[in-house]
Amino acid sequence: MSETKTLHAAFADHIANALDALVAAGTLPAGLNRAAVTVEPPRDASHGDLATNAAMVLAKPAGMNPRALAEAVVAELAKIPEVTEASIAGPGFINLRLAPAAWLAELVAIAALGADYGRSAMGGGTTVNVEYVSANPTGPMHMGHCRGAVVGDALAALLEYAGHKVTREYYVNDAGAQVQVLARSVHIRYREALGEAVGAIPEGLYPGDYLVPAGQALAAEFGDRYVTAPESEWLVLFRTRAVAAMMEMIRSDLALLGIEHEVFASEAELQASGKVDEAEAWLRAHDLVYDGILEAPKGKTPEDWEPVELPLFRSTKFGDDQDRPIRKSDGTWTYFGADLAYHFQKAQECDALVDIWGADHAGTVKRIKAAVAAMTGAEGQDGKPGKPKPFEVKLVQMVQLLRDGEPVKMSKRAGTFVTLADVVREVGKDVVRFTMLTRKPEAQMDFDFAKVVEASKDNPVFYVQYANARIASSLRKGQAEGFTPSADNLALLGDEEQGLVKLAAQFPRLVEAAAAAREPHRVAFFLGDLAAAFHSYWNLGNDRPDKRFIVASDATLTGARLFLALQIGQLLRNGLALLGVEAVEEM
Template sequence: MNEIQTLYAAFAGHLSAALDALEAAGTLPGGLKRGAVTVEPPRDPSHGDLATNAAMVLAKPAGMKPRDLAEALVAELIKIEDVTSAEIAGPGFINMRLAPSAWLAELRAIAALGADYGRSDMGGGKTVNVEYVSANPTGPMHMGHCRGAVVGDALATLLEYAGHKVTREYYVNDAGAQVQVLARSVHLRYREALGEDIGAIPEGLYPGDYLVPVGKALAEEFGDTYAKAPESEWLVLFRDKAVAAMMDMIRADLALLGIEHEVFSSEAELQASGKPDEAEAWLRSKGLVYDGVLEAPKGKTPEDWEPVELPLFKSTQFGDDQDRPIKKSDGTWTYFGADLAYHYQKAQEADALVDIWGADHAGTVKRIKAAVAAMTGVDGEPTPFEVKLVQMVQLLKGGQPFKMSKRAGNFVTLADVVEMVGKDVVRFTMLTRKPDAQMDFDFDKVVEASKDNPVFYVQYCHARVCSTLRKAAAEGFAPSDAHLDLLGEEELDLIKLAAQFPRVIEAAAAAREPHRMAFFLHDLAAAFHGYWNLGNDRVEKRFINHEDGTLTGARLFLAVQIGQLVRNGLALLGVEAVEEM
C-alpha cells in the first residue's frame, strides 16, 4: 500500500490518538472497544466538515455522560492541525470544521495516488469466495442472469480493491434432471443434422435454435452411431458433450460483459468425489444430522404420502423453521443436500463466502445459512456467509414491454441486449438500483443523452473533463497545483465530495453493495456538472479563465483529479471512462 494517507483515514487516526490521550489522562478507562466509532461527513454540510459519534458510543461503557465525554474530546480535537473548530451537537455528537489547506492537501493526494486513490487494506488479504451467475448449463445467458452477473463481478472487483483476495466462482449445476433433458434435446438435433425430419420440438425439451450447431457437431463426430441406439448408450455421453458446449456458450456470453470466472465447480464432479458423503459424515459427528421422519404436510394429507425415514439436518438449531432432508427416499441427494456439500467445500477454502442469487431462490436462503453456520472454516470458526438476492429485470422500450427475436426459444438473450446498447450501458444500468429492488431496463432511456440517464451523465462527466483539458492545452494552459489556495468555496465543496471516495469504497465493500459506487459517481458527476454550469452565466467561474492563467491552472488541476476519480470508480464497475461523446 502507498504510504500517503487519505483525509478520512488520517482523521480516524487523529481521533484514535485523542482517545488515547484521554485514556492516558485517566478521563477514559483503558480497553474500551472502539469498533463502532466513526468519522464521517455530517448529514447537514452546514454543521461542519467532519462528524464523530465517539462520545455517544463510548460514554456508556466508560460510565460517563455523552456530553461530558464530548467536552473532554473536543479539547483534544481542537489541538489537531487543520481543525479550525470542534463543536458539540445534540446529546454528544461532535462536528469539526477544517481549514481549506486540509482539502487542498487531499486534492494533491488524489493526484499522487492516481489509480490507487481509494485502494484499501481493509480486507487484510482475507479470501472471499464470490459465487455468481451459476446459471443452469442448458442454454445461452439471458437477461434474467444479467443483473446478478454484473452485481457479482463488480462486487468481486470492489473487494479486491478493498484489500481482499477474491475467488470468482461459477457453480455448474450439471447433475440434475435439467441436463438429462438437455441431452435428449441435443440428441433430437443430432438426428435432425443427420437428415431426419424431427417435426415440432416435443413438449418438455429445449426448443432453442442454439442447440442446432451442437447437434451438427455431434453428427460430424459420431456419424449415425447413436441415431437409433437406445438412450442408455448415449445419454451420459451426449449430456457431457452438451454441457461442455453450453458452458463454452455461457463463457462467451459473459465475456461480452467483460466477466471471467476463475473457478467453475461441477456439481457432478462434487458428487463423484464424495463431498456430500464427507459433509454428511462431518455433520453427523457433530450431532447435526440424524435419521428421522418428516412431519406430514400441513392441511389435508395426500393419499400417497407415507412416513419415510430420511437423514435430516438440524437446521432448526440455526434459525430455520424445520429440519431439512439431505437425501431423498431413493438415496439420491436433495438439492439442499448437494448445495450443503458445495458450501461445505467452499467453507474449507475461504475466509468468507458471498452468493449472488436470483430473488426466486429467497425461500432457500434460511436453510443454506443454517448449514453454513454449522460448518467450521479455515480457522475452525463458522465461515461468514452472505446471500445477496437480485430481482429480475423487466425489458421495456418507450415505457412498454419489449419483445425481441428469441433465438433461445423462449427468452431474450444477454448477447442480443449487449449488441443493441453496449457492454458499458448494460453494466452501469444494472448497478443504478439496489439489487433487491425491481428494475426496468428501457432500451430508449438507457441510451438517452440526458441528465436523466445516469450512464450518460457519469460518462459525460469524464468526457467533459477530457474535452476541457484538450481545449486548455490548445490555448496554452496546463494543470498546476502551485496555487491551489486560489480555489474558492464552490471548488472546495467539490473537493469535499471527492474526498469521500475512499470511505465509500470501504463502506461498499463491507456491506457487499457495489451499487454504492454507482450512486457516488452519479453524485460526483452531478456536482461537477453543477460547478461547470456556473460558468454559463459567470465568466469568472469557467475552468479556463483567460484573464488569470494561475487560477486556470489550479482549476484544471481540480478537473484532472475529478476525472481520475470517475475513472477509478468506473473501473470498479467494469465500465470504460470515455474521452469523447
C-alpha cells in the first residue's frame, strides 16, 4: 500500500505530535495511554471539520483540568498550516476548522491510493475466523441462508481490508439426526430411480425434487442392491453420498453469490478424529466440566423426570443461567458438546472468532460464548487465568420474500422454500448482495422482487449503481469533447464540491469503525449517503449550467470537476468491492 496519508490519519499524527510537544515542555506527564484519543468529524457540522477528545480523555490521568489541557493542545494545533481555527467546546472538546486546501489535497490522496483508499493496517495481521452460512447439508440454499451468507462474506472482506488475516469457514453439520433423515429420503429417490412408484414422500422426510439426481446416481452405481436391504447396510453409505451431493449443490449456490469458503469443517470428521474427546479431557483438567445432575425442567413433576448424572460444562461461571450437558444420557454428544469441541479446535488456530447465525439460534449464544471464554482464557502464560480471545456471534433475521407486496409462493423444486439460486437468477447477484446489507442484520427485512430492481432513488441498490454510472458517463463525455480530469486547478472547486470531498474523506474512518464493530452494513449505508450527495450535486446542474461537470467554455474548471468525479467514483468502487458488488458503468 502507498505511504500517502489520508486526512484523518494525518491529523491523528498532528494530534500525537501536539501531545508529544506538551510532554517535552513538561505540561503533560510522559507515558499516558492515548488509546482512547480520537479524531473525527464533530456531531454538529457547524462546529468545524474535525474534533478530538484528547483533552477530555487525558486530563484525569494527567491530573489536569480538561479545559486547561485543551487550551494547551489548541495552542499546538493552531500552529498547523491547514488549521484555520482551533476552538474549545464544553468542558474540553477541541474543534478544528480546516482550510479548503486540506480537503482538496484529500482528492489527490484518493487518486494516489486508488483501490487502497480506505485500506487500513488496523488489524495488524491478527487472524480472524469468520464462520458463516453453515446450513445443514440437506438441500439447496434458500433465502433464509442468503442474508447470513452475504453478511459473513462482506464482513470477511471488510476485515481483510482493515488489516486482518481472515479464514472463511463453513461448518458442515453432517453428524446429526438430520443427515440420517436425508439418507432415508435419498433412499426413496433411489428406489424411484429404479422404477418403483414411491408415491407421496412420507411425513418427516425431505420431499424436494432436488434429491432426485442423488437417487439416480446411486441407482446407476449400485443397481438394486439396496432396494430391500436392511437400513443398517446402506444408511452410512447413502448418508455420505447424499451429504457430498448436497455440499456440491450448496457450493454451486453460494458461487452464484460470489461466495467461496476456504475451509469446510466436518462435524462427523471432528467427532471421528477424537477432537471432541480431547476437548472434554482438556475442560475436565481445567475444572470446567464435572459430572452432575441437572435441575428438573420447569413445569415437570418428579414423576415426569428422572435425574441422570451427565458431564456438565460450568457455563454459569461465564454468565449462563445454568450449567450445560455436553453428552446425552446414552453417551452421544449434545449439540452443545459438539459445538464446544468445534470452537475449541477453531480457537487454537486464530486470534479472534466471529460466527454468523440465524436469529433462531439466539438461545444458544450465551452458552457458546461462555464456552469460548472458558477455553481461550482458562490459563495464561503465567498459569493464571488469561484474557479470552475475542468472540462474537452476529444474529441475522430471516428475509420475507414479496412480489409487489404479496408473499412469494414456495419453490416447486425445493418443496418447502424459495431457493437462493432462483432469486439470484431472477434479479442478479449484485442486487441480492447489496440489498442484504441495506439494513442491520438483526432487523427484519422484506425482499420485494419488484422493488429491488426498481429504477428509483427509493431503491438503494439502483441509487448507488446509478451514481457510478453517471460518473462514468461524465468522464466518457468529457473525453469525447477533449476534456481531461486534472488536479492542477482544484482551488476552483467551491463549497458544494468540497462538501462531497468532506463526505468522501470519512471512508477510511468508516472502514476501521465498521471492522471493529463487525458491521459491514455500515459500508452500504455510507455508499448510500455518498451517492445521495453526488446526485444532489449533479441535480444542481439541471437548473444551473455553471454547476455541471462539463462547462464547455471553461476547460480548467471542467478538468477539476472531472477529477472530483473520478475520485468519487473511486470511492464508490472501493465500497462496492467490499460488498462484493460490481460497479456498473452503464445503466
